[in-house]
Amino acid sequence: xxxxxxxxxxxxxxxxxxxxxxxxxxxxxxxxxxxxxxxxxxxxxxxxxxxxxxxxxxxxxxxxxxxxxxxxxxxxxxxxxxxxxxxxxxxxxxxxxxxxxxxxxxxxxxxx
Amino acid sequence: xxxxxxxxxxxxxxxxxxxxxxxxxxxxxxxxxxxxxxxxxxxxxxxxxxxxxxxxxxxxxxxxxxxxxxxxxxxxxxxxxxxxxxxxxxxxxxxxxxxxxxxxxxxxxxxxxxxxxxxxxxxxxxxxxxxxxxxxxxxxxxxxxxxxxxxxxxxxxxxxxxxxxxxxxxxxxxxxxxxxxxxxxxxxxxxxxxxxxxxxxxxxxxxxxxxxxxxxxxxxxxxxxxxxxxxxxxxxxxxxxxxxxxxxxxxxxxxxxxxxxxxxxxxxxxxxxxxxxxxxxxxxxxxxxxxxxxxxxxxxxxxxxxxxxxxxxxxxxxxxxxxxxxxxxxxxxxxxxxxxxxxxxxxxxxxxxxxxxxxxxxxxxxxxxxxxxxxxxxxxxxxxxxxxxxxxxxxxxxxxxxxxxxxxxxxxxxxxxxxxxxxxxxxxxxxxxxxxxxxxxxxxxxxxxxxxxxxxxxxxxxxxxxxxxxxxxxxxxxxxxxxxxxxxxxxxxxxxxxxxxxxxxxxxxxxxxxxxxxxxxxxxxxxxxxxxxxxxxxxxxxxxxxxxxxxxxxxxxxxxxxxxxxxxxxxxxxxxxxxxxxxxxxxxxxxxxxxxxxxxxxxxxxxxxxxxxxxxxxxxxxxxxxxxxxxxxxxxxxxxxxxxxxxxxxxxxxxxxxxxxxxxxxxxxxxxxxxxxxxxxxxxxxxxxxxxxxxxxxxxxxxxxxxxxxxxxxxxxxxxxxxxxxxxxxxxxxxxxxxxxxxxxxxxxxxxxxxxxxxxxxxxxxxxxxxxxxxxxxxxxxxxxxxxxxxxxxxxxxxxxxxxxxxxxxxxxxxxxxxxxxxxxxxxxxxxxxxxxxxxxxxxxxxxxxxxxxxxxxxxxxxxxxxxxxxxxxxxxxxxxx
Numbered sequence: 005x006x007x008x009x010x011x012x013x014x015x016x017x018x019x020x021x022x023x024x025x026x027x028x029x030x031x032x033x034x035x036x037x038x039x040x041x042x043x044x045x046x047x048x049x050x051x052x053x054x055x056x057x058x059x060x061x062x063x064x065x066x067x068x069x070x071x072x073x074x075x076x077x078x079x080x081x082x083x084x085x086x087x088x089x090x091x092x093x094x095x096x097x098x099x100x101x102x103x104x105x106x107x108x109x110x111x112x113x114x115x116x
Numbered sequence: 117x118x119x120x121x122x123x124x125x126x127x128x129x130x131x132x133x134x135x136x137x138x139x140x141x142x143x144x145x146x147x148x149x150x151x152x153x154x155x156x157x158x159x160x161x162x163x164x165x166x167x168x169x170x171x172x173x174x175x176x177x178x179x180x181x182x183x184x185x186x187x188x189x190x191x192x193x194x195x196x197x198x199x200x201x202x203x204x205x206x207x208x209x210x211x212x213x214x215x216x217x218x219x220x221x222x223x224x225x226x227x228x229x230x231x232x233x234x235x236x237x238x239x240x241x242x243x244x245x246x247x248x249x250x251x252x253x254x255x256x257x258x259x260x261x262x263x264x265x266x267x268x269x270x271x272x273x274x275x276x277x278x279x280x281x282x283x284x285x286x287x288x289x290x291x292x293x294x295x296x297x298x299x300x301x302x303x304x305x306x307x308x309x310x311x312x313x314x315x316x317x318x319x320x321x322x323x324x325x326x327x328x329x330x331x332x333x334x335x336x337x338x339x340x341x342x343x344x345x346x347x348x349x350x351x352x353x354x355x356x357x358x359x360x361x362x363x364x365x366x367x368x369x370x371x372x373x374x375x376x377x378x379x380x381x382x383x384x385x386x387x388x389x390x391x392x393x394x395x396x397x398x399x400x401x402x403x404x405x406x407x408x409x410x411x412x413x414x415x416x417x418x419x420x421x422x423x424x425x426x427x428x429x430x431x432x433x434x435x436x437x438x439x440x441x442x443x444x445x446x447x448x449x450x451x452x453x454x455x456x457x458x459x460x461x462x463x464x465x466x467x468x469x470x471x472x473x474x475x476x477x478x479x480x481x482x483x484x485x486x487x488x489x490x491x492x493x494x495x496x497x498x499x500x501x502x503x504x505x506x507x508x509x510x511x512x513x514x515x516x517x518x519x520x521x522x523x524x525x526x527x528x529x530x531x532x533x534x535x536x537x538x539x540x541x542x543x544x545x546x547x548x549x550x551x552x553x554x555x556x557x558x559x560x561x562x563x564x565x566x567x568x569x570x571x572x573x574x575x576x577x578x579x580x581x582x583x584x585x586x587x588x589x590x591x592x593x594x595x596x597x598x599x600x601x602x603x604x605x606x607x608x609x610x611x612x613x614x615x616x617x618x619x620x621x622x623x624x625x626x627x628x629x630x631x632x633x634x635x636x637x638x639x640x641x642x643x644x645x646x647x648x649x650x651x652x653x654x655x656x657x658x659x660x661x662x663x664x665x666x667x668x669x670x671x672x673x674x675x676x677x678x679x680x681x682x683x684x685x686x687x688x689x690x691x692x693x694x695x696x697x698x699x700x701x702x703x704x705x706x707x708x709x710x711x712x713x714x715x716x717x718x719x720x721x722x723x724x725x726x727x728x729x730x731x732x733x734x735x736x737x738x739x740x741x742x743x744x745x746x747x748x749x750x751x752x753x754x755x756x757x758x759x760x761x762x763x764x765x766x767x768x769x770x771x772x773x774x775x776x777x778x779x780x781x782x783x784x785x786x787x788x789x790x791x792x793x794x795x796x797x798x799x800x801x802x803x804x805x806x807x808x809x810x811x812x813x814x815x816x817x818x819x820x821x822x823x824x825x826x827x828x829x830x831x832x833x834x835x836x837x838x839x840x841x842x843x844x845x846x847x848x849x850x851x852x853x854x855x856x857x858x859x860x861x862x863x864x865x866x867x868x869x870x871x872x873x874x875x876x877x878x879x880x881x882x883x884x885x886x887x888x889x890x891x892x893x894x895x896x897x898x899x900x901x902x903x904x905x906x907x908x909x910x911x912x913x914x915x916x917x918x919x920x921x922x923x924x925x926x927x928x929x930x931x932x933x934x935x936x937x938x939x940x941x942x943x944x945x946x947x948x949x950x951x952x953x954x955x956x957x958x959x960x961x962x963x964x965x966x967x968x969x970x971x972x973x974x975x976x977x978x979x980x981x982x983x984x985x986x987x988x989x990x991x992x993x994x995x996x997x998x
Contacts, residue, residue, distance in 0.1 A: 031144070033148040033149065036145075052172030052177045055142065055145075056177065056181050080144075081144050
């Protein structure tokens with residue numbers, strides 16, 4: 005656990021999950037590994053908070069789940085998949101995120 | 117949608133299964149994580165521990181996931197329901213009061229809806245019953261139904277119908293091995309049941325051959341008659357009965373569906389009815405012969421009712437052009453096609469709608485009452501609600517919670533209402549049976565249940581919305597200590613407004629009930645022109661096959677009257693073809709002319725013709741106002757004489773009719789008027805009696821089946837067996853039917869009006885009690901809120917009397933405002949039903965005066981309790997309480 009690993013900002017976990025699932029159906033462990041890998045281990049997903057988030061997103065109807073056989077491990081796993089509303093949600097959240105980061109970046113730049 | 121449902125079922129039914137799946141999912145994750153760590157070089161045990169540590173507590177995650185799941189709307193509702201059940205359980209008094217009040221309101225509406233649904237809304241119990249039309253003749257004069265010839269013409273000219281069929285009903289004696297039974301026989305076209313689309317449960321219905329002239333007579337039995345008389349004998353088809361001196365063979369039994377337009381015991385094809393068959397022989401010479409048919413037909417597909425109706429009107433107009441003589445007496449003759457369903461329910465519709473309006477008001481009132489109860493309770497729950505707010509419950513959750521409670525109460529009221537409706541159904545069916553033949557279709561079925569469910573939920577939302585909307589508990593109210601100070605001016609104003617609204621609604625109901633009762637009272641006391649008390653009437657009609665000539669009847673009636681008048685307890689005895697408010701139903705009008713008076717320039721006079729014996733007027737207590745009564749000396753040997761009533765005497769334009777002569781057959785036979793009697797309201801109590809003419813029994817030109825009338829000195833009902841025995845000693849096969857006192861006939865006549873008034877009175881009574889209870893409650897709350905004020909005033913020397921009148925005045929002001937609003941509203945509403953009232957206006961001053969005084973008096977009593985409590989406040993205690 006090096007200092008370069010960041011805790012996730014509140015609310016960004018949803019965005020990351022949606023984005024990850026936009027690549028294709030995946031199970032919970034796969035999602036956490038994927039986020040870690042792609043962020044080059046900078047973002048550390050707290051595995052404990054992943055599952056409540058997945059269930060919350062499913063309740064909201066943005067993702068959907070299905071039990072299926074995991075080809076790598078040859079056993080039953082729960083696969084999550086982005087829904088149509090989820091896709092819209094992802095687009096919306098992405099836009100907002102970009103809006104915010106640009107704004108924050110501008111402020112930081114002017115400060116310097 | 118489907119996904120949602122699946123999730124719903126999973127959430128409700130499969131909590132356990134969801135937990136298992138989650139465990140499986142988490143285990144999968146841990147295994148993979150451990151495997152990864154093992155690959156990085158850890159021992160299996162260390163990898164497993166590290167995986168668990170990184171995960172951060174399986175049990176905590178599990179709990180967190182469960183929490184996410186619980187926030188689904190289904191869980192919210194379930195939690196609200198559980199909470200509501202506990203909360204209502206803690207207040208059994210409130211819960212019972214609300215369920216009882218709503219139960220009354222919803223029960224009344226459920227019952228009325230089941231009736232209206234069965235009678236007015238449900239289609240006729242035949243395939244495509246809405247395609248059945250009735251051919252209706254209209255004319256200035258009664259007895260202008262469809263004649264045989266007209267029916268044939270309609271059949272020939274109307275191509276808009278699949279079939280046009282006829283119906284009329286007759287009473288005949290059905291004889292099985294010498295046991296006569298008077299039956300109502302429906303005489304119908306051969307294809308009658310095909311047009312209705314009714315299939316027999318045994319045997320067959322009629323075929324064209326059955327209606328051919330001279331065909332062997334056949335019968336169909338109605339389901340009810342088959343069961344009642346023959347115990348549902350499955351071998352009935354093929355059995356032979358005797359009727360009208362001919363053998364009649366049973367060919368089938370009908371299913372238990374109502375047969376319109378009128379229920380009959382047995383059905384026969386037209387050729388089997390001797391009267392109808394005789395009419396058939398006179399078709400050529402008399403266009404209007406046998407014009408008492410009811411004709412209906414089934415529209416061809418694609419033809420509209422309007423088109424068919426227009427077609428019929430055209431054909432009827434052509435009748436009057438081609439046969440001027442036949443339609444001379446029928447001013448404004450016309451014909452139209454009307455929906456059979458609408459015609460069958462025409463009499464019942466206004467009463468049912470008035471009663472439905474009344475029950476809707478009762479429900480509205482119940483809602484207002486329960487809303488004020490609930491509001492008061494919500495105010496008392498101020499602290500509880502504030503506590504929940506402080507603990508993080510949002511306003512939406514609180515409102516949801518309150519609405520869940522009220523909808524549950526609404527459903528509770530709905531169940532109570534259904535029980536009430538189930539209990540009152542039977543009595544109501546009998547009541548409705550007096551208005552329409554459709555009473556048999558009334559019942560609690562899926563449609564009624566759906567109605568009740570919807571009404572219950574709407575009721576719950578309606579009475580729950582108000583308290584939920586005005587409740588704004590902030591955490592601040594927690595800090596207040598005193599529970600009694602709950603309820604600001606806004607809420608008390610609302611409570612008072614609800615009381616005013618309840619009073620206003622009650623006043624409308626009370627006014628409606630009052631107007632109907634006033635009308636009934638006036639109608640019941642109307643002088644009908646005869647004395648009903650201690651008179652017994654019994655119908656003694658011989659079958660026409662044995663009583664062919666007037667003298668056949670004389671041979672029975674003469675000795676019958678002689679024997680009966682000598683019986684102890686009999687004051688006088690007579691026979692007559694007409695009994696006041698008896699079975700006849702409508703007058704049999706015949707056009708007549710007065711010798712020497714021209715009828716030009718006015719309607720041809722017509723009178724209801726009857727045959728009566730001597731002492732008929734004396735027995736009924738009808739006064740002779742001019743000339744003389746019939747005498748035994750008026751016989752076939754002497755000049756033919758008639759007695760007329762005052763209503764008929766009007767045709768003499770003020771001249772004395774006694775001594776002049778009248779004729780019914782354009783001067784072939786003349787009758788001399790010898791007397792004038794008072795007018796009797798023979799057929800309807802509401803209207804002045806029709807013009808009537810009486811022929812002496814001894815001189816009757818036709819065989820007149822009549823009723824015997826006995827005025828007694830004892831209870832007339834006790835003479836029933838005497839009459840029966842005396843008749844049977846003269847003719848053992850003579851049926852004695854409809855044995856009733858004139859008072860019972862009069863009472864029967866008033867029964868529908870009385871029942872309507874009673875039902876309205878019942879609703880109004882319920883409304884009044886509920887309203888007064890609400891008044892007491894609201895006033896009581898206001899008194900307890902003002903305890904301190906009263907204490908201070910008492911301490912400063914106020915008299916208990918002035919406090920008492922102050923509180924009572926507060927209550928009466930609300931009642932007075934409600935009375936004013938309700939009074940104005942009921943005068944407006946009343947205009948819609950004055951046509952159903954007898955000599956009573958919607959603004960009837962007596963009714964409204966009594967109503968206002970009674971309401972204020974009752975309200976004063978309702979205020980007395982809270983007012984007395986206000987005077988009993990102990991000043992010291994009141995001051996110390998804060």
